[in-house]
Amino acid sequence: MPRVVFLLLPRLHLLDLAGPAQVFSTAADFGYAYELRYVGEREDIPTAQGLPIRAEVTWPELDPGDLVVVPGWRGPTFRGSPGLDPESSRRLVQHHAAGGTVASVCAGADALGRAGLLDGRRCTTHHGLQDELARRYPRATVVRNVLFVVDDRVVTSAGIASGIDLALHLIAVRHGPGIAARVAREMVVYTRRNGDERQAGALRYRSHLSDVVHRVQDLIDSRFTEPLPLDGLAAASGVSPRTLTRIFGEATGTTPLRYQQTLRVERAEHLIGQGATLESAARAVGFQDARMLRRLRTRTRGARSAAVEGPA
Structure with a gap:
């Protein structure tokens, strides 16, 4: 303990x-x-x-x-x-x-x-x-x-x-951003990650009040290393795939797939920081090999750099 x-x-x-x-x-x-x-x-x-x-x-x-x-x-x-x-x-x-x-x-x-x-x-x-x-x-x-x-x-x-x-x-x-979000919701506070850490973390997608979307995120958080088809997420949340896509986007500004990918990249970054190879980290978070992880990491860094630099 x-x-x-x-x-x-x-x-x-x-x-x-x-x-x-x-x-x-x-x-x-x-x-x-x-x-x-x-x-x-x-x-x-x-x-x-x-x-x-x-x-x-x-x-x-x-x-x-x-x-x-x-x-x-x-x-x-x-x-x-x-x-x-x-x-x-x-x-x-x-x-x-x-x-x-x-x-x-x-x-x-x-x-x-x-x-x-x-x-x-x-x-x-x-x-x-x-x-x-x-x-x-x-x-x-x-x-x-x-x-x-x-x-x-x-x-x-x-x-x-x-x-x-x-x-x-x-x-x-x-313990993962899902647990932090759950704690924040219980305390009725915003799940802000406005520290001097990565600003594009998964926790920023939790600052909303949609119970349906939070339930879907809880499911993704617990199984993010597995394939999670949109139809299955929609069925678990009691709405249609189209409705889920709409309300998820309205609440978070992203899609269920992108949210899952963010969780995978964050976990992989943590593993790499602890000494894991890119290949082993990729497999640990559910990718078949390191190629997709490499692409997502590049995309994340590009988005972060654009956010820092601001519009031209």
Whole structure:
């Protein structure tokens, strides 16, 4: 069971903590086991909103699959940031060095910076703190106008509510965009992936309110490596193929086939990033060989480049 350990520092913002905690708790409700732990440098943690929180003072033993999150705190600048004792700093560095992921929300990036984890990496924080973060940690590259940044298992997010987007992204990476979308729907939030990651991800096709289309997407998500004829998807959703094509396009701006292909490419990219060959990744996601995967990857990169460059 992977752990999500929140390092609680004084004057933390409740939503910086509660947003990501709710995402992982909801995923656990859906059968994706997560154990949430809350540690601090002292037991009683005052919050910016006046509600005290009780934390553990002993860290659990961590595995590389675990996640450590530092929520942010109230303060117009980093000058009044709560101190980070050497043991907390050591724990953050040790977990990352062992292959684990560390993350911050809002001002929590300062704690990662003090631990040396921002040096040589891209990062972000609340828009009101970005200039100060850049001055405080000149070896870091502060990325502006994004919700979150991922760099070598160091994940930083912008202000307060962006912690939800960060957590949904991590759920999507671990369990697929369908599960992240299901969590977002349960929480009644948008499934935004407006971080400094690929913007053409499958999760962006989930920001709609059509229950029929969500059910079809749930089916595709669970069986995207298999052939899924349009007739079968329509029958499962209780509408005609023509109606399904129309409402799917209206809700998502794409077709069921293109949506399935996006899922396959995203999964293949993940496998390749983990060391798989192009051929083995292609077969793992349902292609007979690497030719189609190669074409789809080229098309995806072309679309991404066009989106960045904008119209001529």
